[in-house]
Amino acid sequence: MSSPNFRDLSAGSKSLVLIEFVCFASALLLSIYLNDYLHFVAFDIQSIATNVLFIHAIVFALVVQLASLAMGLYNSKLRENLRGVFRRLLVSVAVSFFIVSLINPLYGTGSIAIELLAMASLISVLLASVVRYFTLQIDFFGFNKRNVLVLGAGERASIIEKRMRRDVDRQGFFMHGFVVMNGDAENGIVNENIIKLDSSLVNYALEQQIDEIVVANDERRENLPVDELFACKIRGIEVTEILDFIERETGQVAVNLIYPSWVIYSNGFASANHLRNTLDWVFNATMGFFLFLLTWPVMLVTALLIKLEDGIKAPVFYCQERVGLDGEAFSIMKFRSMRLDAEKNGAQMASENDNRITRIGKALRKYRIDELPQIYNVMRGDMGFVGPRPERPEFVQQLIKNIPYYNERHNVKPGLTGWAQLKYPYGATEADSLEKLKYDLYYIKHRSFMLDLLILIRTVEIVLFGKGR
Template identity: 35%
Template sequence: MADKPLLHFEISERKILLRILDVLFVLAALFLLDVFTDFSYFRITKDFWYWTVLLIVYLKLFAYIFELYDLQKASKFDVVLKNTLLTTSVTVLFFMLTPVLSPSLPGNRFQILYFFLTITITILVWRAAYIYLIASPRFNKKVIVVGDSFDIQLIYEAFVKADPNYEIVGFVNTDGRIDVSNTKLIQFEVRDLRKAVKKYHIKEIVVASGYKTGLMLPLYNELSFLLNQGFPIKDYMQVYEDITARIPVQNVDHDFYRYFPFSRSNQNKFYLFGLRFFDILISILGLCIGLVLTPFLLLGNIVGNRGPLFYTQERIGQNGKPFKIIKFRTMVKDAEAEGPRYAEKNDYRTTPFGKFMRRARIDEIPQFFNLLKGEMSLIGPRPERPVFVQELSHSIPFYNIRHVIKPGLTGWAQVKGDYSGEEAGALEKLQYDLFYIKHRSLFLDLNIILKTLSTVLSMRGQ
């Protein structure tokens, strides 16, 4: 029916390629270095198999923390260069300093330099090949969107932001009320759909139409024909969730129950017990760190903030129950003299010392006390103030669903979304929060913890 489409790797396939080939190429390079030179610090042998395992563990861990597996960043070589240098430097350092499981330090210290350069250059060469051969725009996944009850431009922007290799070529407009004057996308007629699939090497059609009234018969017939030919036709809601890791709650209507099959982990007693046990351990550790830092923060607060070091605010917790959250002060005294308002990026009310604490997430340390009390968990939706909850629950559908689990010190929205306190930002955060509630699991929790470490180490807190 159509010409053979250009090569395209799905999101999951690209992530697997990066994770596997990073390790394989590094091990192959170290093996060749050992065979063809006098390099002897690291060898891949049966007797010292644990050297290899340790290197793989460190390489994977720090590559994740320093975002080498972030597909957006993996497509930009300048970012890859910086993240690779961070990853390999910390990997080699930890590998050398690990007792028993790593080789003894060589007498010739240049051996360590060769070890570092081999890992670094290998990853950079492979990642350059990835950008040119796999992440190149010529291998984009070309898509047509069919829709009538949504904003095509917003859909387009959301998809491109989440996955630059997901290219929406055009759309079939089934509703004359949609304003498409500002979009550069091609508008196709229903009768031309098959020709468009062939001409533009379309690999997928995304349907965001018909939730209320059903598809028009001619469009239904065209899509049925393509489907019977084995052509992929997918639901917009599912595609949006897959590529953005968010649930498009703003498009959910009377059939909302189809999109909220909450994770079984929310009722799994073993999971919840393990999570609570971990919360207690991490809160004790966090409070101990806080005790060590408090004298220094107190001094910085006297000089930079000139107000009480601690402050409390009422927030909404699980099942809508209010509680007092504890934080280190980061704003000027009487920051809300004119009434409650959202915090903003580069908020003028934040003091210079407060900006430092926010970037390092130090201001959140007192909340470990809320974790210890059981009012919060390490991972979950960030708790909001009652006045904002009341406002947002009236303007955003299903907003209160985020209160079915405990609020968290960090969460999926914090590690994935942009910082914004306005309603549009609140909607995006809710989309991430609902995704977490729907897919909550030990693996996703670990994912969030590693991304939070990346945020803290790179001082990207807001």
């Protein structure tokens, strides 16, 4: 998987996107034709050509789906009950109604009455709620999951069991089992189906209707059934390396499994967006300027609140040295969210429920407001909007020594937000830094304009719902 795109989604996710697209488009057409029959609003359907009506419906559906994406409704691992989904759906449709209302006058004589757009929004909520109800109550989209067989039951294979142990982690596949191979470490797989093959791998895979074989045995030299894997491949069974499988299903690179030849021969680790690379500073500085115009009132109020809590002489901002592109140090600006004596005992990583955080600071971190002054760093060119979060030099030196490939995260500019920030909370330990590195390497490998856009949209969800920590 090179970047998140439609063809890489599971059949269930594709089905949900397409079904809801039809629901949203139908909602607009239904509101227009119902009005023509019941005359709720003074609107002549004959004044608009049929093809223009379909354009209205398509644009309406696309805008609602984009807003739904921003609300996290197409996140395959969204952990919300029906009430939570309904709340997000209401917000996304309300935002869509506002956007479509702004677009509507651009159609000129082909514009639609605002009341009909409101009716279409209401119908959209009702139709999407019904679809989501069946999605949550019934495994309605699980009919086309891949049936996966793992070749190996040792230490490497056990990473799949540990990282993808819940149903929410396996929405795209069924785990058929793990085949014991020569050279596998003992006590690898604990709770999964362990298979000891006495017959041909090809015959077994065909009999059990296996769709994909994941190669994950510990010792491959002279223990890998190359001929049988080749036979499986030409019979339409996908053969995947464990690193690629974990990367595809979890959105992270398994650092502890990486070997140099995989990096050398794999796709990625280079941006395909040459225009953005060329105009990097112009793009980020322009976005930073417009973001400043939108947020300066929030920053002004924040500064006043910090002064009210800690006194008129208390500093509002703090500057801290961080490591940026190519390992170069720069000074980062943030709103102060910790006590003045927060580091009297030396530098330490922020952690969840950190008692050094002030009352105002908790709100600033929850809604990511403390990061807003970094717009200045973006406009200076020290940072971009999207990228790995910059760490302090004191921590970086130690992490480079202890964690393989850690220094690779400095091959791109650090960012205000990033893939690791969406996927993993604040980390206070070296183990947390390793987990975040897995996501950072995934971002570096798949870096593209579309992935950046996805991260920015998902960050909007975090800010609106106060999920920052």
